[in-house]
Each structure stands twice: as structure tokens, then as C-alpha cells.
Amino acid sequence: MKQYTVTGMSCAACSARVEKAVSKVDGVTSCSVSLLTNSMGVEGSATDAQIVEAVEQAGYGASPKGTATESENGKANNSLEQLKAAQDALVDRETPKLRNRLIASLIFLVVLMYFSMGHMMWGWPLPEFFNGNLVAMGLLHAIGRGRIAAACGHRQCHRACQQHR
Numbered sequence: 001m002k003q004y005t006v007t008g009m010s011c012a013a014c015s016a017r018v019e020k021a022v023s024k025v026d027g028v029t030s031c032s033v034s035l036l037t038n039s040m041g042v043e044g045s046a047t048d049a050q051i052v053e054a055v056e057q058a059g060y061g062a063s064p065k066g067t068a069t070e071s072e073n074g075k076a077n078n079s080l081e082q083l084k085a086a087q088d089a090l091v092d093r094e095t096p097k098l099r100n101r102l103i104a105s106l107i108f109l110v111v112l113m114y115f116s117m118g119h120m121m122w123g124w125p126l127p128e129f130f131n132g133n134l135v136a137m138g139l140l141h142a143i144g145r146g147r148i149a150a151a152c153g154h155r156q157c158h159r160a161c162q163q164h165r
Contacts, residue, residue: 001041001042001043002041002042002043002048002051002064003039003040003041003064003065004039004040004041004042004048004051004052004055004062004063004064004065005038005039005040005062005063005064005065006018006033006038006039006040006055006060006061006062007038007060007061007062008059008060008061009033009035009038009060011035012035014035014060015033015034015035016033017058017059017060018033018040018055018058018060018062019031019032019033019040020058021054021055021057021058022040022042022051022054022055024054025044025046025050025051025054026046026050027044027045027046027047027050028042028043028044028046028051029043029044030042030043030044031043039065040055040062048064052064112140112141115130115137115140116137116140116141
């Protein structure tokens with residue numbers, strides 16, 4: 001089966017029209033046109049020139065597979081540019097931002113855990129200023145929770161911290 005590239009088809013009626021035109025050529029025993037791949041397979045003894053002429057008479061373009069015309073070379077260059085653009089679109093730009101937010105959240109979390117729970121759970125020394133100073137502790141918690149929520153960037157965390165203030 002000889003393979004051809006068909007250009008200019010946009011619907012099932014186009015592919016049916018090409019298939020009908022090529023089937024009428026003397027020497028063609030079977031013809032199969034694929035709209036999805038813009039290709040055509042032809043069996044028979046007809047020459048490439050006869051088949052290409054029949055397709056062109058139907059109002060479309062055709063060339064045997066493996067031979068590229070100048071316009072197809074231009075399309076190949078465009079598709080290469082499209083491929084590069086698609087690869088550029090797949091570059092992950094969000095993960096580094098999320099990693100930085102996570103690191104900032106963890107730093108604030110460690111500081112907040114030290115001041116709020118360290119002296120109770122692990123016996124860590126608390127700065128003298130915070131000993132018995134509940135106002136300072138409350139302010140530290142309010143500031144710390146807001147910073148953690150802002151650093152992580154989640155609306156739910158930020159809303160929860162805003163409600164507790």
C-alpha cells in the first residue's frame with residue numbers, strides 16, 4: 001500500500017471526497033483516507049502522478065510520503081517552533097514558589113513552637129521577657145499565626161488565623 005500525505009482536509013466530507021476522487025482513477029483497487037493523520041493509503045497500479053492529480057482535481061493537495069514540498073518544510077519549521085513553545089509551557093514554575101513558601105512557613109513554625117510549647121513540653125528555657133508575660137505570648141502567637149498563613153499562601157489558613165485574632 002502506497003502512502004500519501006493529503007493537505008487541505010478539514011472534515012469527514014473532505015476525506016470522503018478525496019477517497020471518491022482517487023477511487024475513480026484507473027488502476028486503483030482500494031483507497032483509504034484518514035482525516036486525523038491527513039494521510040491516504042492507495043493500493044493498485046496507478047502512478048503517483050495520477051493519484052496526486054486526482055486529489056488536486058478534487059481541490060486538495062497531495063504528495064507521496066517521504067517527499068516534502070517547500071510549504072511542508074515551512075510547516076515543519078512552524079511545528080518545531082510550536083514544539084519548543086509547548087515544551088516551554090511544561091516548565092515547572094510553580095514548584096519553586098511553593099518550596100520557598102514552605103521553607104518560610106517552617107521557619108515561622110519552629111520559632112512559634114519554641115516560644116509557645118518548648119518550655120512546657122521539652123523544658124527549653126524561655127527568654128526572661130516572656131516568663132509570665134501573657135500579653136507578649138499572645139502577641140507572638142497572633143503575629144506568628146498570621147505570618148505562617150501568609151507564607152503558606154492558603155486562603156483557608158489565612159481565614160482561620162483571621163478568625164482567631
